Amino acid sequence: MTENKTQATQAEPADYLETIADTARRTDCQALNELMRRATGEPPVMWGSAIVGFGLHRYPLAGGKTGEICAVGFSSRAADIALYGLTGFDEAEPLLETLGKHKRGKGCVYLKRLADVDAGVLEQLVTQAFNSKKV
Structure with a gap:
């Protein structure tokens, strides 16, 4: 089995x-x-x-195996702050529509500045995304 490239560390x-x-x-x-x-x-x-992550999300892989990654998280990238785990659940779209200025990629939400978004909506989005992935 190939090991997941991104794993939790002690850092x-x-x-x-x-x-x-x-x-x-x-x-x-x-x-x-x-x-x-x-x-x-x-x-x-x-x-x-x-990647600064919170919680644990297990997901199915081929052959009945499972992978693990943080349930939600973020990382400072060169151009943006990448937010992970905030899409792909039923309540995400309405919250993303009212979040404020952001971009989306495959499974990620990108922000230039935290001031560009509604912090209350972001916190609600994080909470609901996290709860949708509880182990």
């Missing part, structure tokens, strides 16, 4: 957040860390070297 999420060079981006990611912690009730865990 400290706070250390990763401190490495974000842009002050505004670092502040946004620290606030997002607190928002996701509050919305999920879970502590942050590093997945790989650059």
